[in-house]
Amino acid sequence: MSDITAPVTPARARSPWRSRLSRWDQKGSPYAFVSPFFILFGIFGAFPLLYTFWVSLHSWPLLGEHTFTGLDNYQKLLQDPQFWNAAKNTLGLFLVSTVPQYVLALWLAVTLNRKIMARTLFRVGVVIPNITSVAAVTLIFSMIFAKGFGLANWIIGWFGLEAVDWTAHTWSSWLAISMMVDWRWTGYNALIFLAAMQAISSELYEAAAIDGATRTRQFWSITLPMLRPTLLFTTITSIIGGVQLFTEPLLFAPGAGAIQGGTLRQFQTLTMYLIENGFTRFEFGYAGAVAWMIFLLVLIISLINILLVRRISGAD
């Protein structure tokens, strides 16, 4: 009996096993393939995010007792003038640095798109600031904007103007920090604009030229509208960078209390305020609340962005 059934059974058993395996393979393996990202994101993204939220619901000094306080930290934060000051500075510095940066980057891209001498050299040249270490850039700029022996004050002196204490005032510190940001990112954005410009069909320009459109007119009526998706992309990356602005203002006025961003806190950004609460005041609960507020801020800005994307794609 067993002699007869023995060879049959495994064959029968293998068939459903194999088909089940193949079904699993079809259904399951895509998940297995994408799982490394989600596992890593879970460990390094989602868990810290949620744990930070948990911490933010406590009074959580680094040393000493942790006590659950509910939403107290958030309530306090909403009434915290230092927090809103940091939020204002972050958005202000973003605008002050990004607007001139885009104008300059577009101009650079248009120039590099023309037939100029040593074009490749210049194209490579504009991204060099971007690959320089941000700390090094900031240190050099801090020297340029030094009060006593800085290059900026020396140049100002040619025009008979008084030397400026660059770190002391809001306007001067914002100007200096924006220049550091723009120094790094203008070339990068210019290169992205350039790539997008080269994708624009030359027929459009030829047709416009035949119709008698000037170069300026071509720029406004062809180049800029065709660049819209690219502009949106660079805007999003700039916002992400802008909200995280940290190293430039931190190293601009180094030394004791640098994390406060100037004597009037005139260039303390949100990330600096986060670090100040965590690592100067050692209040991790409050710092966690700041972190979540930054998260919410980015969320809101991103939503506005999505709306803009929809409108633009609708317009096309």
Add this chain to the structure above:
Amino acid sequence: MSPSMRGTRRMIAVAAVAGVALSMAACGSDDEGGSGSNEKITLKVSTFGTFGYDALYKKYEASHPNIKIVESNEGDLGKYTTALTQRIAAGSGAGDVVAIEEGAIVNFLKAPDKFVNLQDEGFNEIKGNWLDWKNAQATTADGKTTIGFGTDVGGLAMCYRTDLFKAAGLPTDREEVSKLWPTWDDYIATGKKFQAGTKGDAKFVDSATNTYNSILMQEAGEAPGYTYFDRDNNLVFDSNPAVRSSWDTTAKVLDAGLSANLKSFTAEWSAAIKNGGFATLACPAWMTANIKGDGGDAGAGKWDIATVPGGSGSWGGSFLGVPTQGKHQKAAVELAKFLSSPEGQLSAFDEAGNLPSSPKDFDNPALKDFKNEYFSDAPVADIFVEGAKNLKPVYLGAKNQAVRDAIENDLRSVEQGQRTSEEGWQNAIKSAKAAAGV
């Protein structure tokens, strides 16, 4: 060690000390008692800056063959303190013996259970090895727990440029200069004379904050014995008369136009030391190394050291503590005792120039007769000891560093002319509250 160790450039000789591998898992058991046990154990000593313990380690290993010492040195004080705080909070990763700077120890006193109470380890029998105020800094407000043995103290004196003084028509001899300023008001009067007599752009003092902190520690020492926090850790920033009067005296320095408005340890400050941008600088013992480093050969012999107005003071200095997370606490306590003993401190002075905190060393000729060539052969140790010896203990609250950072910033805003002294003070009250979390 000192706040000056923050700058990366200042990590002199760190490489020499830090040339040690990671501490290996020790193979000893928990019941070792110094040299009594024959099992080999490894003790990890965590430090920053330069403690000057190399010779002491060798000596200790020779007399304790079962013990191997590795030092892990982090160089930068700010980073070191943050990392140490995290490791202490996490319950693992700190050394068997850890260095704690005086600005940080107040924070650790908030969690005294994380450190071995040295009063249980014979501290009371040997507490005469240290200055009273030094011991007070490492002891909880109730006096029952002590978490650190003192290593060095900063002391405080006034470093000054003899060439600038001479050009401004002031005396240059250190005895005579000391007589110019028994009080801070005299110091300001001298500053006005200097400013009237000087020909270049030089200012009398580097910045407001060093002056302010020196005055505050003196005033608070007289009464009430604390600064921003009372002994129950209530914020008393705006009600402590010592704070207000220190602020006002500093405002007088600023009103007289004596400050060069340079934040300490920045590049511009260093450049001003080299170029003669200011004539005086409140000066703990370790600051002499900074001046020498920044001033270079051109500055040799141009500096001298006088006593500080008000007669006493100290800035900087450290402790050795033993975290309770360590595996070999008894052995670690023994090692810490050895390193911080009067003999140990003298050896560290020899090696790194750190001023001892032990009054037993103060009369030792090795210290007393030491002359600093760079500073016109000033008997440095003797001058600094004078400053440190008479200091009265001042209680600093757990959040002292955060409050100090915040209100120094407000003081700088006055110095920069962004606010009047009164506006700065009003804002400092708000900043102090925010930093203290009230």
